Amino acid sequence: MDNCIFCKIANGEIPSATLYEDNEFRVILDLGPASKGHALILPKAHAADIYELPEETAGKAMILAKHMAEKMKDALKCDGFNIVQNNGEIAGQTVFHFHMHLIPRYKGDQVGLTWKPGKLSDEERDEILAKIK
Ligand code: 5GP
Ligand code: ZN
16 A cells, blocks of 8 residues: 555554564554553555455454553553554544554543443344344
8 A cells, every 4th residue: 555654664664662663563652642551463465455355464453452452561660551452433543554453541631442332122122132143
């Protein structure tokens, strides 16, 4: 992808604060962090989102997220950890190259990743089960 900023960062064309790199991934610090240590896992091969991402890359990305979470927890002494991955504008995606957010959480931080719980009706439950299961 010629015009994709995360392709350029992931492949080292644009410099970034890199926490980890291998043949398939780069993990960088987010330039607009939600909290101290907020990082992004970028696959080097372009995929716009979870739908385009090859299964094998998806599996490896999750394993890498686990390793990074362990390392970052030890290093940053955070109290919790969110792993977030947005697909589509309505879901908050702003860069259309798949990435996973690694967000360390600290007691008393003001990071807002919550929602107001609704209520699952019987009709909706049945409708969804009929469509997906
Ligand atoms: P999204 O909203 O697509 O899930 O996440 C995009 C993330 O990329 C945001 O958290 C934003 O701060 C970060 N970001 C956007 N452009 C750059 C950049 O050029 N460098 C880095 N390191 N982060 C970026
Ligand atoms: Zn890309």
